[in-house]
């Protein structure tokens with residue numbers, strides 16, 4: 001994507017949502033850190049359901065240690081991987097007290113020394129709690145950056161490095177929120193909602209998804225496909241021929 005297109009891309013996302021933020025509920029940097037750790041492989045909504053009651057009384061590492069692992073496990077048992085997450089939250093709370101005087105550190109390196117805290121979590125905390133211009137690359141950001149060619153890359157680290165290079169100054173602070181929300185609600189994994197996408201003309205991804213009323217039903221598409229254009233793969237079923245020169249194991253679409 002060209003420089004002026006990148007600017008226009010974010011200008012439109014900013015116009016649609018001038019003050020984006022995380023959808024995780026939190027009270028202070030510590031509760032944000034806990035919420036982000038709990039959100040790994042879980043939805044923000046499911047985390048909020050558990051942390052709502054928890055954060056009414058637990059807002060500091062000391063209070064979390066006093067609560068203890070068993071009661072924390074019980075409080076978050078509706079969240080996936082709650083056993084491991086309870087262990088990590090207790091361990092990171094202890095580390096915060098022992099190493100950082102009970103405060104959440106403000107550098108990525110320090111944050112990543114905490115149990116259960118990887119680069120993405122550290123970036124979210126630095127950005128959302130402390131206003132740093134960091135780019136947390138989760139599955140939504142990764143997908144949007146590759147589909148739109150805004151910042152294509154094979155790994156989250158590669159995408160993050162490209163975002164750092166291309167995102168213009170006025171949008172750097174909120175870029176990752178716009179990208180997450182765009183991926184979560186419009187540029188969805190299974191079926192991007194291109195027909196209502198504000199950046200459709202800037203995005204090279206194909207095929208674009210038409211509005212629901214204009215989509216060809218799979219059964220109609222099948223009956224319109226001549227049998228000779230497919231490869232027989234099982235009795236009574238056909239599949240499209242793989243294109244020449246394309247690896248058969250490679251997905252036909254980016255994530």
Ligand code: SF4
Pocket residue numbers: 147148186187188192193194197198199200201203204205208209
């Ligand atoms: S046009 Fe479609 S693929 Fe491109 S960003 Fe929008 S929703 Fe995603």
